[in-house]
Amino acid sequence: MSEDNSRNSQGQAPETPDQRLRTALLADKVVVVSGVGPGLGRSVCLEAAAAGAKVVLAARTESRLKEVAAEIEAMGGTTLCVPTDITDDAAVRNLVERTLAEFGRVDALINNAFAVPSMKPFARTDFKQITDSLELTVLGNLRMTQAFTDALAETKGAVVMVNSAVLRHSEPRYGSYKVAKSALLAMSQTLATELGEKGIRVNTVAPGYIHTDQLKWYFGEVAKKYGITAEQVYQTTAAKSDLKRLPEPDEIANSVIFLASPWANAITGQTLDVNCGEYHV
Numbered sequence: 382m383s384e385d386n387s388r389n390s391q392g393q394a395p396e397t398p399d400q401r402l403r404t405a406l407l408a409d410k411v412v413v414v415s416g417v418g419p420g421l422g423r424s425v426c427l428e429a430a431a432a433g434a435k436v437v438l439a440a441r442t443e444s445r446l447k448e449v450a451a452e453i454e455a456m457g458g459t460t461l462c463v464p465t466d467i468t469d470d471a472a473v474r475n476l477v478e479r480t481l482a483e484f485g486r487v488d489a490l491i492n493n494a495f496a497v498p499s500m501k502p503f504a505r506t507d508f509k510q511i512t513d514s515l516e517l518t519v520l521g522n523l524r525m526t527q528a529f530t531d532a533l534a535e536t537k538g539a540v541v542m543v544n545s546a547v548l549r550h551s552e553p554r555y556g557s558y559k560v561a562k563s564a565l566l567a568m569s570q571t572l573a574t575e576l577g578e579k580g581i582r583v584n585t586v587a588p589g590y591i592h593t594d595q596l597k598w599y600f601g602e603v604a605k606k607y608g609i610t611a612e613q614v615y616q617t618t619a620a621k622s623d624l625k626r627l628p629e630p631d632e633i634a635n636s637v638i639f640l641a642s643p644w645a646n647a648i649t650g651q652t653l654d655v656n657c658g659e660y661h662v
C-alpha cells in the first residue's frame with residue numbers, strides 16, 4: 382500500500398488512516414473461523430474480511446455458512462465454506478485439506494464454537510453434559526489447533542481461542558461452562574508455550590455479555606416477566622460495567638482480529654478481557 386497521501390490516478394481522496402488500517406491489518410492473510418454461528422462467529426468472519434483476509438467458514442450448518450459467506454462476498458471478500466464438526470477427526474482433516482487446496486496457506490485460526498452448556502447446579506448436572514461440553518470446548522479446539530499446526534508454522538501464524546468472562550466469576554449454575562472454559566484457558570496457555578518455538582502465537586479473548594440478537598431476545602423475555610422494558614433490563618445489566626453499556630459483537634470481533642494480526646506479533650499466552658470494564662483483572 383502506498384504511503385503517498387496525494388490523490389491517486391483516478392483523482393480519489395487518499396484513504397483515511399482507519400481505512401488504511403482496516404485494509405492492511407489482515408491483507409492477503411487466510412483466516413479459518415471454526416464455530417460460525419449467528420452471533421460472534423458471524424461478526425468475526427465479517428471483520429476478518431473487512432480487514433482484508435480470505436475467510437474459511439467452518440461449522441456444522443452449511444446454510445448458515447453460506448449466508449455469512451454471501452454477506453462477505455457482497456462486500457467484495459473471498460470465502461470458502463466447509464461444513465465441519467470440530468469433534469470429528471475426519472471432518473477436521475477435510476477442513477485442513479480443503480483450506481490448503483483452495484488458498485495454500487493459513488495465517489490464523491479462530492476457535493469460536495459454542496453449544497449451550499448445562500445451566501444446572503453441579504448437584505443436578507449429569508456427567509454426560511459435562512463431558513459433552515469438554516468434548517467441544519477443550520478437545521474440539523485442541524483437535525483444530527493440532528490439525529492446523531503445520532500450516533500455521535509455515536506462516537508463523539496465530540490461534541485465537543474465544544473464551545468467556547465466566548473465567549472471572551463463580552456464579553451458581555455456570556459450573557459446567559466454567560469448567561470447560563477454564564480448561565480451555567489452561568490448554569491455550571500450554572499451547573502458547575509449546576507452539577511458541579514454531580513461531581505460532583496462541584491467545585485468548587474473554588468476552589462478557591455480547592449484545593447479540595439472542596441477548597436482545599432474552600432481555601425481552603426478562604422484561605415481560607418483570608413488567609419492565611427491555612431497555613431497563615439492558616441498563617440494569619450494563620450498570621455493572623465501567624462504560625455503562627454492553628459490547629457489540631463487532632467490538633469483540635475486532636479484539637479477536639487484533640490478536641490474529643501482525644499488530645500482536647509479540648503477544649502470546651495472553652487473555653484479553655472485552656467487557657466494557659465489568660471485571661478488572
Ligand SMILES: NC(=O)c1ccc[n+]([C@@H]2O[C@H](COP(=O)([O-])OP(=O)(O)OC[C@H]3O[C@@H](n4cnc5c(N)ncnc54)[C@H](OP(=O)(O)O)[C@@H]3O)[C@@H](O)[C@H]2O)c1
Nearest residue numbers: 416418419420421422440441442466467493494495545591
Ligand atoms: N453469546 C455470548 O453472550 C457470549 C458471552 C461470552 C463468551 N461467548 C463465547 O463466544 C463464542 C461465540 O458465542 P456465540 O453465542 O456468539 O455463538 P455463535 O458464534 O453465534 O455460534 C457458535 C456456533 O458454534 C457452532 N458449533 C457448535 N458445535 C460445533 C461443532 N461440534 N463443530 C463445529 N461448530 C460447532 C454452532 O453452529 P453449528 O450448530 O452449525 O455447528 C454455533 O452456531 C463462544 O465461544 C462463547 O463461549 C459468548
